[in-house]
Amino acid sequence: MSWFDQSIMARRAVARGKPAASHSITEATQGKYRYVYGPYADPVLRIQPGDVVACETHDAFEGAIKHETDSPSAILNFPYLNPQNGPIYVEGAEKGDCLAVLIRSIVPRGPQPVGTTVIMPEFGGLVSNGATAMLNPALPERVKKLHVTAEHGTVWNDRITLPYEPFIGTIGTSPEIEAISSLVPDYYGGNMDLPDVAPDAVIYLPVNRPGALLYLGDCHAAQGDGELCGVALEHPTVTTVQVDLIKGWTLAWPRLENAEFYMTIGSARPMEDAARIAYRELTRWLAADFGFDEIDAYMLLTQCGRVRLGNMVDPKYTLGASIKKSIVGTIGG
Amino acid sequence: MSWFDQSIMARRAVARGKPAASHSITEATQGKYRYVYGPYADPVLRIQPGDVVACETHDAFEGAIKHETDSPSAILNFPYLNPQNGPIYVEGAEKGDCLAVLIRSIVPRGPQPVGTTVIMPEFGGLVSNGATAMLNPALPERVKKLHVTAEHGTVWNDRITLPYEPFIGTIGTSPEIEAISSLVPDYYGGNMDLPDVAPDAVIYLPVNRPGALLYLGDCHAAQGDGELCGVALEHPTVTTVQVDLIKGWTLAWPRLENAEFYMTIGSARPMEDAARIAYRELTRWLAADFGFDEIDAYMLLTQCGRVRLGNMVDPKYTLGASIKKSIVGTIGG
Amino acid sequence: MSWFDQSIMARRAVARGKPAASHSITEATQGKYRYVYGPYADPVLRIQPGDVVACETHDAFEGAIKHETDSPSAILNFPYLNPQNGPIYVEGAEKGDCLAVLIRSIVPRGPQPVGTTVIMPEFGGLVSNGATAMLNPALPERVKKLHVTAEHGTVWNDRITLPYEPFIGTIGTSPEIEAISSLVPDYYGGNMDLPDVAPDAVIYLPVNRPGALLYLGDCHAAQGDGELCGVALEHPTVTTVQVDLIKGWTLAWPRLENAEFYMTIGSARPMEDAARIAYRELTRWLAADFGFDEIDAYMLLTQCGRVRLGNMVDPKYTLGASIKKSIVGTIGG
Amino acid sequence: MSWFDQSIMARRAVARGKPAASHSITEATQGKYRYVYGPYADPVLRIQPGDVVACETHDAFEGAIKHETDSPSAILNFPYLNPQNGPIYVEGAEKGDCLAVLIRSIVPRGPQPVGTTVIMPEFGGLVSNGATAMLNPALPERVKKLHVTAEHGTVWNDRITLPYEPFIGTIGTSPEIEAISSLVPDYYGGNMDLPDVAPDAVIYLPVNRPGALLYLGDCHAAQGDGELCGVALEHPTVTTVQVDLIKGWTLAWPRLENAEFYMTIGSARPMEDAARIAYRELTRWLAADFGFDEIDAYMLLTQCGRVRLGNMVDPKYTLGASIKKSIVGTIGG
Structure with missing residues (x-):
């Protein structure tokens, strides 16, 4: 499957x-x-x-x-x-x-x-x-x-x-x-x-x-x-x-899923604001759908969140923050 | 008058x-x-x-x-x-x-x-x-x-x-x-x-x-x-x-004039980019219309340019950079 | 006097x-x-x-x-x-x-x-x-x-x-x-x-x-x-x-006083963080010493705070935020 | 070996x-x-x-x-x-x-x-x-x-x-x-x-x-x-x-090497400045030691550079920019 x-x-x-x-x-x-x-x-x-x-x-x-x-x-x-x-x-x-x-x-x-x-x-x-x-x-x-x-x-x-x-x-x-x-x-x-x-x-x-x-x-x-x-x-x-x-x-920002991870995507300047958006969305997602309280989710992402830089050249910079399915499992799984 | x-x-x-x-x-x-x-x-x-x-x-x-x-x-x-x-x-x-x-x-x-x-x-x-x-x-x-x-x-x-x-x-x-x-x-x-x-x-x-x-x-x-x-x-x-x-x-960004000064206006995040836009525009304006070479203009603004912060809350922050007419005179004056 | x-x-x-x-x-x-x-x-x-x-x-x-x-x-x-x-x-x-x-x-x-x-x-x-x-x-x-x-x-x-x-x-x-x-x-x-x-x-x-x-x-x-x-x-x-x-x-950041105003000074990058520091300090100062509640102070500064940009070139950028004595009076005055 | x-x-x-x-x-x-x-x-x-x-x-x-x-x-x-x-x-x-x-x-x-x-x-x-x-x-x-x-x-x-x-x-x-x-x-x-x-x-x-x-x-x-x-x-x-x-x-910033890649490390705020530092160092390194002209190196990194975000919490943010050895080979190799 x-x-x-x-x-x-x-x-x-x-x-x-x-x-x-x-x-x-x-x-x-x-x-x-x-x-x-x-x-x-x-x-x-x-x-x-x-x-x-x-x-x-x-x-x-x-x-x-x-x-x-x-x-x-x-x-x-x-x-x-x-x-x-x-x-x-x-x-x-x-x-x-x-x-x-x-x-x-x-x-x-x-x-x-x-x-x-x-x-x-x-x-x-x-x-x-x-x-x-x-x-x-x-x-x-x-x-x-x-x-x-x-x-x-x-x-x-x-x-x-x-x-x-x-x-x-x-x-x-x-x-x-x-x-x-x-x-x-x-x-x-x-x-x-x-x-x-x-x-x-x-x-x-x-x-x-x-x-x-x-x-x-x-x-x-x-x-x-x-x-x-x-x-x-x-x-x-x-x-x-x-x-x-x-x-x-209802999503505030785009999200992405593939075989390995769940990702949230933020776009903003300066770049740290793109990271904040992406990570706040991911924190809230873990709290909403994966059984964490929000502070737990925040602490866990500190230890295993991953960041992908999309662009640092467009009118807003884009970053994806992700967590592996091998860590959090799949939603409803 | x-x-x-x-x-x-x-x-x-x-x-x-x-x-x-x-x-x-x-x-x-x-x-x-x-x-x-x-x-x-x-x-x-x-x-x-x-x-x-x-x-x-x-x-x-x-x-x-x-x-x-x-x-x-x-x-x-x-x-x-x-x-x-x-x-x-x-x-x-x-x-x-x-x-x-x-x-x-x-x-x-x-x-x-x-x-x-x-x-x-x-x-x-x-x-x-x-x-x-x-x-x-x-x-x-x-x-x-x-x-x-x-x-x-x-x-x-x-x-x-x-x-x-x-x-x-x-x-x-x-x-x-x-x-x-x-x-x-x-x-x-x-x-x-x-x-x-x-x-x-x-x-x-x-x-x-x-x-x-x-x-x-x-x-x-x-x-x-x-x-x-x-x-x-x-x-x-x-x-x-x-x-x-x-x-x-043909202007790249808004400009403003009143009794006292000439101003260029930039909007961007982070705030220093708004300042860079405004000051670059002002530097180029001095070079184009006030008889300075560009580096002279840049050096002069270092000594007497003025900055007004418009907003630090909107999707882009806005700053005006200005120079007094008492210093540079009036265009064509 | x-x-x-x-x-x-x-x-x-x-x-x-x-x-x-x-x-x-x-x-x-x-x-x-x-x-x-x-x-x-x-x-x-x-x-x-x-x-x-x-x-x-x-x-x-x-x-x-x-x-x-x-x-x-x-x-x-x-x-x-x-x-x-x-x-x-x-x-x-x-x-x-x-x-x-x-x-x-x-x-x-x-x-x-x-x-x-x-x-x-x-x-x-x-x-x-x-x-x-x-x-x-x-x-x-x-x-x-x-x-x-x-x-x-x-x-x-x-x-x-x-x-x-x-x-x-x-x-x-x-x-x-x-x-x-x-x-x-x-x-x-x-x-x-x-x-x-x-x-x-x-x-x-x-x-x-x-x-x-x-x-x-x-x-x-x-x-x-x-x-x-x-x-x-x-x-x-x-x-x-x-x-x-x-x-x-005990001050967290420098402050300044002259005949006209009280000022707080922040230094940081990006520039908006310098502004945040300065304005948060000023908000807290108004709350501590001028009889405002903190949100009132925040709202009042929105209408009459003034910003002076010190530098946009040093390792941290410096901004002063101020309020006129003609508005808030003098401490203890 | x-x-x-x-x-x-x-x-x-x-x-x-x-x-x-x-x-x-x-x-x-x-x-x-x-x-x-x-x-x-x-x-x-x-x-x-x-x-x-x-x-x-x-x-x-x-x-x-x-x-x-x-x-x-x-x-x-x-x-x-x-x-x-x-x-x-x-x-x-x-x-x-x-x-x-x-x-x-x-x-x-x-x-x-x-x-x-x-x-x-x-x-x-x-x-x-x-x-x-x-x-x-x-x-x-x-x-x-x-x-x-x-x-x-x-x-x-x-x-x-x-x-x-x-x-x-x-x-x-x-x-x-x-x-x-x-x-x-x-x-x-x-x-x-x-x-x-x-x-x-x-x-x-x-x-x-x-x-x-x-x-x-x-x-x-x-x-x-x-x-x-x-x-x-x-x-x-x-x-x-x-x-x-x-x-x-003589290095301007730290660099790192492991089995897979060469990396340059920048620390600054805002985060894009850390990325600029890291990528400029990597561009110059490719030009100095790997046989690229500087613009070629810049163009190549656009297609295959990798970024690792270290911290977004310390007084300066840290990013590493890297390129795989499988792409550029090893220095002197």
């Missing part, structure tokens, strides 16, 4: 984690990609809980950076960055519910070199930027175009090949009345750039609007903790997710 | 700072107040550069907190907070232009006690909150309803009366494609809660959309630096502004 | 704020200047409460930067920076007491140009530095030597002269067992770089060791809020202070 | 990583434990490079918390916390050198229950504290005394036993002229609370003084990332280290 059969999604969601109808969102059916997470765009697809959707995602630059001689700052047109598939309307979802999204697969698509990463002026974790604003001169721009396959990974240079460890960089639901840039992560998900949002994981997302309005995009072929220069191994993919609905489970 | 005749607005704006037609936005003509700064709402008014607009602003709670026995957490309905007048469409404004807004007057309106301030759980500068998330128990809620007049100020208690020092807490233009909560300050203005945005000052705002789409609201009868508990002396007002347009003056 | 007669120092200190014996610490009697605040150096002077001490302070570079063609990075020898006078042993001071230091005068000394400011690599508020570590190239070094007099101020260039607004950049007591670099500000004072520590103000400092062990130095001829590039108008002075002792007044 | 034979310590250090004489520091020979990292205490031991030292470490409370009914706030006497063994004088070490410390073993000592963790007021990552100063009421104090053995780990309760994953919480060299509380982590090491400082790892520490003056203590039986409540599984141990010396290898 797979861990998934014991997952919260499989136990509590409307479709009990069983895959139902299959859909796809191709470049053609998506039409115009989306650059904000909000309620002001018409859904590109309406689905039932349990439905499976295969999305043709673009890379974060919508394919505009084609050559290593390209200048990202000349080509890119803020705020039209980080194109998203969606929104997907999930029937029955209402404010206060939870969307459960099982990531089934991510595979690269398109002609090689399919991967792109770049250095841009005034963007990244170790350079002056729009928020941590310095007077220092910028680094020079640089573009790397990379051969990426699911089988062999990413060929960095003739000595180094990185394994293919794909994940969804940006995924979330619509805020209730706001429309937020797809560059931003927040309580509804968004641009978390957290490598655990990977195949064989379930992400749980708060529903803020009727239909939830799910967006996703920005898949990475691999990424280090923090997404240091701000641009991971960006690549277009077919990303397949199974979407389910947990009625009445 | 008033300082205003030498202002950037009077020298460079389309209407040369001369008042043109007068308009008003009453509660009735506003209809539904707005809770996001964005392009998805229809304008309530279209004006020409130079026009004067008198707005009936609500307090930040839209008048919902009426008694000192009220419970803010029971009454308030996030995200429907901080109601804004607007949007106002300014003819001729295009992305890359600058909106110049002279604040002509702010007067309280409505029956006494017209002022309200409150302590709410999980909100404020010295308590656990949604971003700086702690496990500590909350403070008790508290509401104060206060008698406020322009003539006598705010009666805090039988010993203390605070002078009436009104300003606009929230003012700004629409982002290009985002719709951001009116609780947030950012590059387009918004909920800066900066006491210098007061009568006899001009605020300069970036234009990101055709028509600029000006919003304003959230006037305070007075406020300390930082708006410590998160809620100033909130009160409904008639706020009158004169709106002009400077073509081709 | 001067405000000082109503000061806490004049009301509560051992010598009632009355000047007693006069002493001086010259370059010769100081001998080796000090680069740490700690208990491991022998006192250079022992005084009684009420005694007045005139100190020959060095500039922050100990006079080593003599010409505009000098290279600070080549000359300066970390950690031997920011030389301090002291320690001064105050008879009767014990852990848990408070040292009250009235700043009586600061006057420049030495041959012109007496003022120095510089740009150094990897130091300052708007450049990559050792803590906010970036990969960007450094700005070029620059030295300015400046004519400074008490009468005419600082001649910046042929258009700009800055008024002489001197203050003590670094002043404090010894920690109990630590010896901390004089570049650091913290709970015992130190390198706060706060312009309110100026003539006609009293700073109140926690005593952590027998004799308190007072240090001071680093006087500035003027400074902007934040000390932006990290180096103010550094100059050698004769600085005269009157030192008194308040038994049993 | 063990990874250690290819380590920097084994290749470059004076004793080539070969164990020489053995020493021990017992409670008796240590005498008074140390609470600051500084040069003002006499060495308790003088060793040659290559020597092995077995230290009887105390727990962070020096054994003062004996019962679950104890009140930590009543018992603990700041700043006399986190007792350290040392200083150990290493012959031949000079400023600019590097101390290489191989952690050979950590074993619990003393009568059961040997483990202690506590909740204290105003201390910890999810509560108001002295730096992130709030007005909220404190959590109640709580003490847990825990049975800890190397064989079976830590018995948390009747359902949960945590594996014994010991490491050294606090280790470092003396600053040049400062004496810093053993509660603080910084460029010289100190209270990093980083779980990778574990048996079979080598930590590389900057030498700032003749003899280096090595201190260590504060061993934990296990710890979650961030040491959330501020107190890990504290326990007294016999900790055995082998100390070697790399002449002329």
